[in-house]
Structures are given as structure tokens and as C-alpha cells.
Amino acid sequence: MLGRKLEIVIRDDNGTPGDAVRVAEELVSREKVVMLLGTFPSNVGLAVADFAKQRKVPFLAAEPLTDKIVWENGNRYTYRLRASTYMQTAMLVPEAAKLGRKRWAIVYPNYEYGQAATAAFKKQMNAAQPGGLVFIEQAVPLGKIDPGPVVQALLDAQPDAIFSSLFGADLARFVREGQLRGLFKDRPVFNLLGGEPEYLDPLKDEAPVGWYVTGYPWYAIDTPEHKRFRSAYQARFNDYPRLGSVVGYSTVIAAAAALKKAGSTDPEKLVAALSGLAFSSPFGNVTFRPLDHQSTMGAYVGRTAVKDGRGVMVDWRYADGKDYLPPDEVVRTLRPQ
Secondary structure, three states, X not given: OOOOOOOOOOOOOOOOHXXXXXXXXXXXXXXXXXXXXXXOOHHHHHHHHHHHHHHXXXXXXXXXXXXXXXXXXXXXXXXXXXXXXXXXXXXXXXXXXXXXXXXXXXXXXXXHHHHXXXXXXXXXXXXXXXXXXXXXXXXXXXXXXXXXXXXXXXXXXXXXXXXXXXXXXXXXXXXXXXXXXXXXXXXXXXXXXXXXXXXXHHHHHHOOOOOEEEEOOOOOOOOHHHHHHHHHHHHHHOOOOOHHHHHHHHHHHHHHHHHHHHOOOOHHXXXXXXXXXXXXXXXXXXXXXXXXXEXXXXXXXXXXXXXXXXXXXXXXXXXXXXXXXXXXXXXXXHOXX
16 A cells, blocks of 8 residues: 555454553554554443544544444544444344334343443334333343353343343353243344354354344355455355454455555544545445444344254345434434534
8 A cells, every 4th residue: 555565563452441552552652553453342442442532543443332432432533343232233123123022131241332232222122112111131241141140030020022232152151041941932032243153153053043133144145245255265264254354354444445545644644534435345335424433334134043053144134334323413412523
């Protein structure tokens, strides 16, 4: 780019805000990077976003899903790639509202992402199905769920349906214990991220059946851009892509597109170039919305099933992110001026 190769310098943030800020400072001060990319947990993303604001360096947040990173805590230097908690919840709420269930149990990891997902679900459900909704919440420590008491508490609450934002090992433990105790029998379950291969694959034939999820059915997407990506990925790594593979690839493509558009490594020119930037991803064309720096990357929405001894998504569709962004006038009330 600009006659030079694009070099990526990697540091491990250990999934903690303090370490993330420390290595971000090292990358900017010692390595002289022109842009920060990545992070995974929402609280880490928020910490790096604040660092980017203070140091006036562009930050392309890849995985963090919290709405705050582009709204309440949004700033000139931070852009976010993935569909947010608000957007992915909005993709599931229409199906949830159609069921007409009144008593909802909500289980979530007790940190920024889970709290944001819970708030988004309650707000959107009250708008889609006003009157008489009851929410019973179970917050669990991230990565440390004790599934027995959690599942029993939900059984005791006798909900009509369940909304979950659990992922990773917490989700696996919840699924196994819930199935053992019959929690999911005759109860619809909606789970953000539950269809991502990162979280479905470890469950194998214990994967839940019939859950409403957002995810990534890599094995069945036959759009030209995804087929090219999947083929190249499998040829390079002799493995299939996960959602993180798509996010990582798309993040680098977006950074390269910003550098090309800016024609410079100057931070202010790069930030200006990111505003309204359009680029192609394995999920199709993506644009960063100038108003709040949220991209229009969408997510796949469907239901879970078990096929050939592993969890899969069925009856899926691609939900284009641009169709699930809140109106401009709403965003203006949330984002700092």
C-alpha cells in the first residue's frame, strides 16, 4: 500500500483492559503503528477505544459487540466492524415476538457484552410486543458458570421462553446441563452467537436442536465472494473457516482499503478515509456508516440442528446489517456530539 507492504505487528492483550492499553501504547510508541486493529471482549474494546481517542490514533475494533463502542463511548478515532449486540438482537426479536410468549428468562455473562445484549433484548421486545412481558435474569461470571444452580433457578422460574447471550465454554456447560434437566423441553431458546462454529463445534452431537441463533453456516454459503474466501482459506490452512476467520480477514481488508483511500498514513487522513469507507468482504459489500462508525456487516440467522454428528445451522438467511441499524435520529441522542 502506498508503494509499501502492509505489515501487521501482533501483541497479546490477554483479554484484559489493562494489558490491552499497555500493549496498545507499546505498538504506538515503540512500533510506530499507524492504526490499531482487533480486540475481542467488549470491555477490552472499550478500553482501547478510549486509548485511541486520547492518543488520536485510528482504531478498527474487530470483534467487540458492545453498543457503547459506537454510541455512548463513541469517538472520532474508533470504528467497529462486526454487527453489534443491538443489531444481532434485532435480527432475532421479530421471531421472538411472533411466539407471543410473556415470561422470558434471560441468562448472560455478567460483563459489558452480556449486559448490553440483555438491555437490547428487553428494550426491543417491549417495543415489538408491548404489555405484560416479564423478564427473569440470571447473570453468570464470564467463563465461570456453575450450570447446575443456574439451570435449576431457571426451571424454578418457569419461563415461557429463554434468551441467552452465553458463548464459549459457558454456553457448552449450559447446553449440557439444560438438556440433562429438561430445561429446553417445549421452551423456545434464542441465543446470540449460538450458531457460530467456534461454539457449536465443541458440542458435536450434543448441540441443541431448534434454537434461534445468529452464526455462520460456512459449509452452505455459496455466494461468489464467500466461495472464493472459503476455497482460499481451506487451501492455505487445510481447515475450514470460523467466524473469527472472516472477521480477521475483513478487518485487514478494511484497513488496507482505508490506507488506499487516504493515500497517506497520517492518522487524521486515515480517520477521514474510514468514514463512509466501502469494501468487499466474504459476506458481501460493507460500509462504515459516517454517523456512528458502525459497519453494515450483517450476520446469518437461523436455527440449530444436528447433522452427521455435529451442530449446524438450518433454515438460515443472511441479515444485512444496514437493515438493522437504528434510525439516525436515535443514534444522535446516544452518541456524543
